[in-house]
Amino acid sequence: MHIKKSMKMADVIQMNYMLIPVIHRFGIELGFGDKTVDQVCEENEVDLNFFLQLVNAYHDQDYFPKEELQSIPVREIIAYLKMTHASYLNNTVTDIEQKIKSLELEGNEDKKYIALIRNFFEGYKSELTEHIMREEDVVFPYVLAVDEIIKSEQFTDKNKKVFESFSIEEYEEEHDDVEEKLMDLRTIMIKYVAPPANTNLYHSIIQDLFRLEEDLNYHSRIEDKVLIPKIILMEKSIKNLF
Amino acid sequence: MPRISILIAESTCLIRKGLSSVIQKLGNVEILQSVSNKAELCDIVNRLKPDILIANPNMFDSDYEDLKKPFVAANKMSLVLISEDKSIEDTYNADAFIHYKDNQSKILEIIEEIVNQKTEKKRINKSNETLSSREQNILKHIALGLTNKEIADQLFISIHTVVTHRKNITQKLGIKSVSGLTVYAILNNLINMDEVK
Structure with missing residues (x-):
């Protein structure tokens, strides 16, 4: 079932709790009573069309908006992706790291194993950070430059330079193996480590890893299905323009 | 996790049954059988290959040391001795000792420690396989x-x-x-x- 603007926002969240962090990134807080998606978006000055496309793409793996997609402003997508990045680095990943650290502090004979897990997770974190930084420093500015060229129908010195320095194809190629480590960590914790005394905390870390992975999958889906196709089209039309 | 098998060798029926019911409280273990004489013991160890042997040294008579090497070591068993006599700790060499007067939690603590060592070893061997x-x-x-x-x-x-x-x-x-x-x-x-x- 697709999410529509006339639905109650509360029902949308009941349908898929993974959308809680998503709406939060839009600045929408829980406690919306019986307000519809439409009303909540208006109150929070969120672009309704973009919001709908996004939550639907999150909610349904096979959802692939075509015409609607073209109408979403590039700036909105980029702003959203940046918010998502920040929330990964500042909240999700940091929380997991904290949990692993407190597990390590509690540990006695398991300490060695937990230290291994912590090291591994820190390695993952720096890889993820690097990946995100590259997106924010190279990919996003490129995308915004492409958008600017299309809108103004002309090159300036600045955006020409950015445009020529990169192409979205490059991005597509480098865009898959950050998740590999995350999957390895969960496999190791499930298959190869005997859980430490505080099993509750240990389990909760594993569950967090699953959720992070799921959320990252959603995130890449937005990039792969919304952002990249849009940019490929824009690159083509720039080539036709000049 | 692999289950750890335990064999109890003790001539007193009450002790045998009592100890077995205490040990059952640990998850992850399996009491193979309890035996009351030496001949039976040798036979069962060779057939069932338990991970841990809990035995009263009076079952071995005087040939304890002779038995220990080919028997306990060769079968890679952990050996726990049980007795009413406190002095067994000085007389014999074993992985752990239980006394008749030990209370339940003490006994469980001792056995659990041995079980954990065994589990750890099994885990390592098994995943390497x-x-x-x-x-x-x-x-x-x-x-x-x-x-x-x-x-x-x-x-x-x-x-x-x-x-x-x-x-x-x-x-x-x-x-x-x-x-x-x-x-x-x-x-x-x-x-x-x-x-x-």
Whole structure:
């Protein structure tokens, strides 16, 4: 079932709790009573069309908006992706790291194993950070430059330079193996480590890893299905323009 | 987790049954059988190969030390001695001791400790079984940070063979990244933590 603007926002969240962090990134807080998606978006000055496309793409793996997609402003997508990045680095990943650290502090004979897990997770974190930084420093500015060229129908010195320095194809190629480590960590914790005394905390870390992975999958889906196709089209039309 | 099997050898029926019911409180263990004489004991150990033997030394008569080596060590059993006589700790050599007067929690504590050691050993042996010794060796080199080319040169095999081994290792373990494989190698004592760069 697709999410529509006339639905109650509360029902949308009941349908898929993974959308809680998503709406939060839009600045929408829980406690919306019986307000519809439409009303909540208006109150929070969120672009309704973009919001709908996004939550639907999150909610349904096979959802692939075509015409609607073209109408979403590039700036909105980029702003959203940046918010998502920040929330990964500042909240999700940091929380997991904290949990692993407190597990390590509690540990006695398991300490060695937990230290291994912590090291591994820190390695993952720096890889993820690097990946995100590259997106924010190279990919996003490129995308915004492409958008600017299309809108103004002309090159300036600045955006020409950015445009020529990169192409979205490059991005597509480098865009898959950050998740590999995350999957390895969960496999190791499930298959190869005997859980430490505080099993509750240990389990909760594993569950967090699953959720992070799921959320990252959603995130890449937005990039792969919304952002990249849009940019490929824009690159083509720039080539036709000049 | 693998279950740990325990054999109780004690001539007093009440003690045998009582101890067995106390030990049942630990999950993850299985009482194979309890025996009351030496002949039966030897027979059952050879047939069922228990992980832990809890025995009263008076069952062995005087040939305790003779028995210990070929019997306990050869079968890789952990030995726990049980007696009413406190002095057994000085007379005999064993992995742990239980006295008739010990209360339930003390007994459980002693047995649990031995069970944990056993579980740990089993875990390590078992997970290593899934990789062939060649694969373990390759994994060790990967974990030490060597490239395919370097591994091939050191082991006098072709790069192609190294790649095939790597594929199999990844498939068996479900771990793809080099750092993940390194963690696995450390957990399974293939390499030391200090060896990793």
